[in-house]
Amino acid sequence: MKYGQNNLKYAISANDSNWLAYAYGLLAVTYNGLDKTEKAKACLEKCIPYLQAVPAAERVDFYDDLAVLYIDKDRNQARKVYETALKYGQAPLTYYGLGYLEYMDGNKEKANAYFQKALHTKEPLLKLDTYDNLLNLYYKNGDFKEACHYASKRINLKDSLDLQAKKADVGRLQMKFDYDTAQIKLKQRIFFSVYLAVILIFTGILVYLLKRIKASRLNQQILQDQLLIHIYQKKLGDIQKKSKDMPSGNVTNSGEDEKQLKRRISEINEYTIPQKLFCVVIA
Known part of the structure; x- marks a missing residue:
């Protein structure tokens, strides 16, 4: 926390837009880790005026992080933030967030479309959550065949991740x-x-x-x-x-x-x- 606050002071003194964006972003991550979501949200909102100085591909991350903080309390605002993120890049996490919002609102077809795009992610944990949501989506829709299909994919991925974790543990033990x-x-x-x-x-x-x-x-x-x-x-x-x-x-x-x-x-x-x-x- 102390480092983040000092970093922000130096960024303000330098009046560097790129630095300010990342300084507020760092504080937001710190506050979120301390479960102070409102302060984290405030820091991310302060980033927005400085995001023009941040590469477009990286702006998406700021908007995705902000949308997550809105998703439980203000779905409409979360949707607007995700849609803004799409202007700067088509990140799987953005599609996952939009899919989750449509799923919560009962729009199963839109949710499915967004989840399918989210599956292009290279992040195994995000893919695992997407399989989980698709499984629930098809199960509630009565399409048990598709539900089983995604359940199988989820199990295979989970087993693969567990195996990798075990190998990593064995590797660490061997190194020790x-x-x-x-x-x-x-x-x-x-x-x-x-x-x-x-x-x-x-x-x-x-x-x-x-x-x-x-x-x-x-x-x-x-x-x-x-x-x-x-x-x-x-x-x-x-x-x-x-x-x-x-x-x-x-x-x-x-x-x-x-x-x-x-x-x-x-x-x-x-x-x-x-x-x-x-x-x-x-x-």
Whole structure:
């Protein structure tokens, strides 16, 4: 409602006849939807001066909508409005309205003629109502054969519409099912991706921690080896110092001890170098 009222204000400000016609028409539809038929009728009547700016084929819709609002309270006025609509186009809805008026007035032949023209509609619901009126028309006129003919057409059309509605419902359900299935699969993929990522991260952290523990142990071993080397080097220094002061007969034993210490120092260094490299990489 608020949109329709603001739209009308802008149309009045612009003084645009085409815009004004549709603005009043939009308000009429809104009022009619709220069951305020008198206000809807007033809005459609205000459209009339501006309809010259509306394409002829579309003017018919305005007149048809106005005639419907008159049809229950003022049949003569409704008929005049429908006849005006015919000047701008031969819409099936206009013929249906005229047929209904003639049917209500008891003019069965005229009603039948108008209803036959209304059957040219492409709107299935309008055709369904037209079959219904023709069925009642022939039934009340005692022509049961024609009444059965239109009853059969009505049933076939109704069944077809029901089938289409069911197919549409099935289609919507299938779309919903496909969407829900896709969402479930997406959630599963996300869950497994997160689960895998957590496992990989946890594994990486575990491997890193294990390597750090190993590196820590190696550092301790390296320190111990360095301490041992320091001890051996000190002993080696002492032996070399003593060898200079020893008689030549005792130098042989000292030489053997010196060789053993040098060999031990060399072995420890060879063993320690890879450990040092591993610790550097981890660090």
